[in-house]
Structure formats: C-alpha cells, structure tokens
Amino acid sequence: MKPDFSRGDWRMRLIIVCYLLLSSELLAGQPNSATVAAASSVSSFVDVTQRFGINFQYQSSHTTKKYLLETMGAGVALLDYDNDGRLDIFLVNGAPLADPTPKGTIPQKTDSRYWNRLYHQKFDGTFEDVTEKAGLQGSGYVMGVAVGDFDNDGFEDLYVTAYGGNKLYHNDGSGTFSEVTQKAGVAGSGWSTSAAWVDVDADGFLDLIVLRYLDWDFDDVWCGEHKEGYRAYCHPDYFKPVPPLVFHNNNDGTFTEAAQKIGFGTPCKGLGVGIADYDRDGHIDVFVANDSMFEFLYHNNGDGTFKEVGLTAGTAVDLDGRTYAGMGVDFADDNNDGWPDIVVTDLANQRYALYQNNGDGTFTYATQSLGVGTMTLSHSGWGIRFLDFDNDGLKDLLIAQGHDLDTIERSYPNLHYREPMLLAHNTGHGFVDVSTQSGSVFREPWVARGMAVGDLDNDGRLDAVVTTNDGPVHVLHNESSTRNHCILLKLVGHKSNRDAIGAEVKVVTGSVSQYATVSTTGSYLSASDKRVHFGLGQNTVVERIEVRWPSGITQTLSSVPADQILQIDEPATPSTAVKP
Numbered sequence: 077m078k079p080d081f082s083r084g085d086w087r088m089r090l091i092i093v094c095y096l097l098l099s100s101e102l103l104a105g106q107p108n109s110a111t112v113a114a115a116s117s118v119s120s121f122v123d124v125t126q127r128f129g130i131n132f133q134y135q136s137s138h139t140t141k142k143y144l145l146e147t148m149g150a151g152v153a154l155l156d157y158d159n160d161g162r163l164d165i166f167l168v169n170g171a172p173l174a175d176p177t178p179k180g181t182i183p184q185k186t187d188s189r190y191w192n193r194l195y196h197q198k199f200d201g202t203f204e205d206v207t208e209k210a211g212l213q214g215s216g217y218v219m220g221v222a223v224g225d226f227d228n229d230g231f232e233d234l235y236v237t238a239y240g241g242n243k244l245y246h247n248d249g250s251g252t253f254s255e256v257t258q259k260a261g262v263a264g265s266g267w268s269t270s271a272a273w274v275d276v277d278a279d280g281f282l283d284l285i286v287l288r289y290l291d292w293d294f295d296d297v298w299c300g301e302h303k304e305g306y307r308a309y310c311h312p313d314y315f316k317p318v319p320p321l322v323f324h325n326n327n328d329g330t331f332t333e334a335a336q337k338i339g340f341g342t343p344c345k346g347l348g349v350g351i352a353d354y355d356r357d358g359h360i361d362v363f364v365a366n367d368s369m370f371e372f373l374y375h376n377n378g379d380g381t382f383k384e385v386g387l388t389a390g391t392a393v394d395l396d397g398r399t400y401a402g403m404g405v406d407f408a409d410d411n412n413d414g415w416p417d418i419v420v421t422d423l424a425n426q427r428y429a430l431y432q433n434n435g436d437g438t439f440t441y442a443t444q445s446l447g448v449g450t451m452t453l454s455h456s457g458w459g460i461r462f463l464d465f466d467n468d469g470l471k472d473l474l475i476a477q478g479h480d481l482d483t484i485e486r487s488y489p490n491l492h493y494r495e496p497m498l499l500a501h502n503t504g505h506g507f508v509d510v511s512t513q514s515g516s517v518f519r520e521p522w523v524a525r526g527m528a529v530g531d532l533d534n535d536g537r538l539d540a541v542v543t544t545n546d547g548p549v550h551v552l553h554n555e556s557s558t559r560n561h562c563i564l565l566k567l568v569g570h571k572s573n574r575d576a577i578g579a580e581v582k583v584v585t586g587s588v589s590q591y592a593t594v595s596t597t598g599s600y601l602s603a604s605d606k607r608v609h610f611g612l613g614q615n616t617v618v619e620r621i622e623v624r625w626p627s628g629i630t631q632t633l634s635s636v637p638a639d640q641i642l643q644i645d646e647p648a649t650p651s652t653a654v655k656p
Contacts, residue, residue: 530605
C-alpha cells in the first residue's frame with residue numbers, strides 16, 4: 077500500500093530515507109569495520125533557518141546600564157503541538173527596557189517585535205508562523221520554556237518562564253492555547269529560568285520544577301572598571317540566591333507550591349535542570365546547575381520528598397573543590413554502562429564539568445580524563461545535549477557557546493564574546509573535538525544561549541535549534557554521512573503520565589546496551605523532543621527494548637526492526653517479551 081504522508085505515516089518515510097541512504101552507499105560493496113568507523117565520524121550540520129522559512133530574533137534590549145537580565149536569554153522548544161508527526165518550534169522573546177529602567181519595573185511586550193513565536197511545520201518541511209492563531213504572543217521579559225502534557229489529554233502544554241511572572245498555556249487540541257496561569261496557580265515570582273515537567277511522586281500526573289536565579293532588580297550598580305567602555309555586567313555574587321519553586325499537580329488543573337515541603341527549599345542560583353534516576357532505585361532524581369555556588373543533586377527518597385546530596389555524591393564542585401558558573405546541563409548515560417552521567421557548561425577558564433557515574437551513588441569528575449577539559453577551557457557554554465549525531469551507538473556532545481560579557485575581550489584578549497558551536501565525538505574512550513570538520517556553522521561566532529534537539533524531518537538524524545542573545549535563531553540540520561541505523565521511540569503512558577517523562581528505556585543490540593530517560597528538559601532554558609533516539613550502528617534489528625515506566629510497570633519488546641519511529645504504549649500490567 078502506498079504510504080500517505082499527509083496523514084502522518086512518518087515510520088514509512090523514515091524507513092524509505094534510511095533505505096535510500098544505505099542503498100546508495102552499499103552499491104560499492106560491503107564496508108569493512110575500518111570504513112564504517114570512518115564513515116561514522118563524517119559529521120555535517122547545515123544552517124537551514126532561511127530555507128525552512130523561520131525569521132526570528134531574540135530581543136534582549138541591551139542598555140548602557142548593563143542590567144544582568146540582558147545577558148541571559150533565551151530558550152527554545154521542539155514539540156509536536158498538533159500531533160501530526162512533525163516537530164514544531166516555539167521561541168520565547170524579551171521585552172523593551174528603558175535606559176535607565178526604574179527599580180521595580182516588570183517589562184512588558186509593547187509590539188510584535190517582542191512576541192514569542194510558534195512555527196508550525198508544514199507537510200513540505202518548511203515552517204509557518206502561527207503565533208496569533210495559537211494565541212501565544214505572550215507577555216513580559218521571557219527567559220525559557222518547558223513542555224509537558226500536564227492534564228494527560230494527549231496534547232503538549234507550554235510553561236513559559238520570565239522575569240516578573242511565568243505563564244502556563246494549555247493546549248486546547250485545536251491548534252490554539254489558553255493561558256491558565258492564575259487558575260492553575262503557577263505564576264511564581266521573581267526571576268525564573270529553566271523549568272522541568274516531571275512526576276515527582278509517581279502519581280501519574282506531571283509536576284513542575286521551576287528554577288529561580290537571583291534576588292535581583294533594576295538597581296543602577298556599576299560593575300567592572302570605572303572607565304568608559306569597560307562597564308560590565310555584574311557577577312552573580314553581588315546578589316542573593318532564591319529557592320526554586322515546585323508546583324505539585326493536584327490532578328484537577330490546579331497546582332500547589334510545595335518546594336519547602338518536599339526538600340527543595342534551599343536557595344539557589346539555578347540556570348539548568350536535568351532529570352534521571354542516577355542510582356537506579358526506580359525513582360527519578362533532579363540535578364540543578366547553579367551559577368557560582370554548589371551544584372545541587374536532589375535524590376528522590378521514594379516518598380515524594382528529596383534530599384540534596386551534591387557534596388557527598390561528588391557533583392557539587394570541580395576536581396579542585398571549586399564552584400563554577402553552572403549554566404546548561406544534561407543528565408544521560410554517555411558510556412553505555414547503565415548509569416546516568418552529568419555534564420555542565422560554565423564560563424571560560426573553568427572547563428565544562430563531566431561527572432561519570434560510579435554506580436554506587438557517587439560520581440567522578442572526569443572532565444580531564446575524557447578530553448573535555450582541554451577543548452572547553454577557553455570557551456563559555458550554555459545549551460548542551462548528549463546526542464548520537466552519527467548513529468554509531470555512542471552519545472556525542474553538542475554545545476552552544478558565547479561569553480556573557482560583551483567587554484570580555486578588552487580585559488582578556490584571549491577570550492571571545494562570540495564563539496562557534498562545539499561538537500565533540502564520543503570515541504568510546506573519551507571525547508574528541510570534531511567541530512572544524514562538521515560544517516561552516518562551527519566556524520561562525522555567535523552569542524549562543526538556548527538549544528533544543530530533535531529529529532525535525534524524521535530522517536533518523538538528530539537536528540538542533542539554537543538561540544542567540546539579541547540575535548537570530550539558527551536551525552541546524554544534521555546532514556552527517558553515515559551507514560548506521562537508528563530507531564526513534566515515542567512512549568505513551570496510561571497509568572504513568574501521558575508523556576512517559578521519567579521512563580527508563582534500555583535498547584540491546586548484540587553485546588551493546590544503551591540507556592535513556594524520557595524527558596523534555598535539559599540544556600539551558602529549553603525543551604527538546606520527548607521521543608527517544610538511539611543510534612544502532614550496523615544493526616538492522618533491535619534484539620530487545622526494555623521499558624521501566626514511572627508507574628513501576630516493566631515492559632519488554634523483542635526483535636524490533638531498525639529505521640522506524642515506533643510508538644510504545646504502556647500496558648496495564650507488566651508484560652513478557654512480545655514482538656511488536
């Protein structure tokens with residue numbers, strides 16, 4: 077039967093694309109292992125922003141007063157808001173600032189230049205701006221976005237963080253959103269940054285963790301050298317930390333703030349958040365990247381409460397016991413040993429932190445031993461994700477970079493305000509910088525901030541969308557040449573939350589096992605595709621897929637063909653191995 081792509085038959089489309097790639101390359105003969113290894117490392121990302129029809133610029137509204145707020149934005153989300161099988165793009169935006177801005181001001185969007193934007197992906201792979209139709213123009217000076225189906229109705233909802241009050245947009249299922257912030261009780265206060273949808277108590281409904289950055293206002297504080305052209309944005313040490321917010325889902329469209337009650341009451345300077353079950357006890361844990369103070373690791377006690385264990389677990393500081401400017405984070409198993417690892421971006425001269433999970437509740441700071449230290453020492457990173465860009469079965473690193481100080485080169489000529497992206501290939505024994513051979517986008521200097529990852533065109537290769545501070549968005553299409561296979565899994569919870577956020581997936585091919593946690597959070601201020609991607613190398617069949625759902629139900633599928641998008645529904649009871 078001829079596939080009907082207009083009705084979302086993306087599985088067939090992915091199979092056809094992978095087949096064409098394979099057939100064109102295999103006509104020359106069966107490759108040996110050396111050829112395969114070489115092909116796996118031929119990476120290429122292409123900026124297709126204009127070709128895709130996206131025209132957006134984040135408005136930071138820089139002033140001569142150097143308000144810290146100006147340096148931080150912004151986030152981006154990849155989601156399929158209309159369930160047509162194609163990822164859409166949601167971009168948040170700032171608001172105008174006066175120069176000077178009076179203390180106590182809550183900036184507001186004054187015209188369409190400052191609107192948040194929703195871009196819908198059409199059948200032909202291009203995008204159309206549907207912001208007004210969807211009702212997502214927004215308000216305020218916005219920072220980030222979190223994606224999750226909080227009422228389990230099958231449609232992705234949006235939570236938008238900002239300075240001075242956040243917004244919750246309920247997806248009505250008809251291409252429109254309703255702003256339900258006050259009704260739901262999730263407005264918050266102060267300066268909110270990254271947020272994460274996660275079912276903290278495993279009751280089947282997503283709760284909401286909202287990080288806040290600093291106790292900050294529009295004070296006219298001069299930082300940096302007291303001479304013309306050297307005024308700088310203030311260091312976060314000038315300001316007090318603020319506790320995060322945790323909104324517990326009451327299962328009726330409303331939430332109750334419970335941060336202190338469940339163990340999240342410690343003040344922080346939170347910028348990035350990631351989730352995973354780091355000790356494999358069946359309960360999802362939370363890592364918070366803090367700016368210039370201890371990094372926080374919240375261990376889930378299994379009763380709806382958490383304990384912060386960063387110091388004892390070895391994830392609070394760097395190898396020398398120093399704090400650093402933690403910004404973006406990812407929480408995933410990078411070495412296929414079954415234990416989630418943690419990577420954190422920071423500022424130049426600090427090295428990005430990579431914590432390897434020891435499998436006993438502790439981590440080892442492995443930045444230097446795995447090659448990350450040398451390649452990141454002179455860089456400043458924000459959005460970051462583990463992703464298998466060449467489908468070889470090992471998770472690589474993609475990082476958005478750019479300093480926060482626009483005067484940094486005057487004081488430190490060896491550092492740069494605008495920096496290229498960084499792509500690090502996972503060799504199985506560490507990471508190697510392959511940026512210079514991965515396309516011109518890795519030679520273009522940006523003031524990059526947020527980044528979301530997902531397979532935009534369902535061709536089996538992960539793409540990325542990167543935002544810049546007071547600059548344009550960049551859509552990076554993965555056009556890496558590879559003979560490797562892949563599988564994309566869309567999990568649907570029934571007893572668990574509908575998005576299956578927090579589910580743990582194990583994929584077995586031959587002697588190799590890979591692991592992933594279903595999540596939309598991670599990176600910096602951003603939300604990525606909830607579908608789980610696995611590169612499979614030369615394997616055309618997945619021997620076994622094991623899912624541990626947030627409800628505790630376990631499920632096993634066997635002999636699953638590669639090169640497809642497979643939906644897995646949570647069963648009513650634990651299942652034996654079945655062939656889908």
